[in-house]
Amino acid sequence: MQVPETFDYERASSIDDAIALLERHGDEARLIAGGHSLLPMMKLRLAFPEVLIDINDVPDLDHIRIDGDEIAIGAMVRHAAILDSALLAEHYPIFRDAERVIADPLVRNRGTIGGSFCQADPAEDLSAVGAALGGSVVVRSSSGSRTVPMREFHEGPYETKVGDAEILTEVRFPIRNATGSAYEKVERRVGDWAVAAAGAFVQLDGDMIADAGIGLAAVGADHFIVPDAEAALRGKPAIRESFEEAAQLCHDQCSPVTDQRGPEDYKRHLARELVLRALTRATARARGEES
Incomplete structure (x- = not known):
């Protein structure tokens, strides 16, 4: 049975109250909101705060x-x-x-x-x-x-x-004009963590890419960005060849590892394909061709 270590519980009534409770209890305290990340870690004894500070009643954070x-x-x-x-x-x-x-x-x-x-x-x-x-x-x-x-x-x-x-x-x-954005993900089953995922943002100036952003998930130890791929898109025509160049850079520069969700080479392949799809959909949205 997964049972966390014992802990004390505080319920904050405001942002200032939550901060004061954090100052009072120090490093042994953790904030809890939805709890879907922290509580499983506590049950597995991967996290063991002595005090949980509940911020669900704190106003001015739900807008x-x-x-x-x-x-x-x-x-x-x-x-x-x-x-x-x-x-x-x-x-x-x-x-x-x-x-x-x-x-x-x-x-x-x-x-x-x-x-x-x-x-x-x-x-x-x-x-x-x-x-x-x-x-x-x-x-x-x-x-x-x-x-x-x-x-x-x-x-x-x-x-x-x-x-x-x-x-x-x-x-x-x-808030920017002439923009589109999209997210693509491959998972083993519905609702699972990503095998690999990619988000893309595109801002157009006519048929040219004025600005772009790419975010990758599950293909490295960090929330991976690829500045070289983004730089390769800026000032280029918003066409498949430009997207393929950026996607290849993501393939080459990400750093996935082989684990239970798949081998490293498969994740690199997914990074390239998902970036290509996300850039294509983001551009279609920027042009008003897709909602």
Whole structure:
């Protein structure tokens, strides 16, 4: 039977209260939101915090809204709300693509975007989405808030820029014109972790690619970005040959390992094919040919 170590439980009533509890309990405390990553690790005795601080009652963390020239998503927004958001589907359909293949309704109804980002699992879908889109993460402590570029937030497997007594409060993505985005994933069964996955963002200037972003999942120890592939796309015509060049660079520069989900060469093959598909769909959406 999987039973965690004993722990104490605190329930925060506000962001400041959550931060104060983190300061009081120190390194032995962990925040809990949906719990779908932390609780299984506790049951397996891979994580054993002495104190859990529940932030489900904390206000001001459950929003999806336009703020100036950005879309702001609160850290406590559930996967199901992201899937259902017309605002995100309009500006960044990559979220809808990814949420459709994340776990099952039970997980999507409880899991949060903040939890996904802070778990920092190399195979996690929304972190690959964030890598493709860029944007920023807002982190708050008792001394105020700071903003971390999305691509600097993950420091490695299960490690982030969130420091002691800090809490991720929001993720933000710029609103851009003439853009499209898409997510492609291969999994062994519905709702499973990815064998490999790829997200892509494209901004067009006529028939040319003005900007592009690519995020990969499950093909390396980090939430893998391929700057060379993105650079190869900028200023190029938005045609299959350009996408194939970028996809090949992703194949060559990713670093998968052989495990129970598949051999290394198969994952490299998937990285190339999924990047090609994601770029093709993202471009079609930028042109208004696909929703």
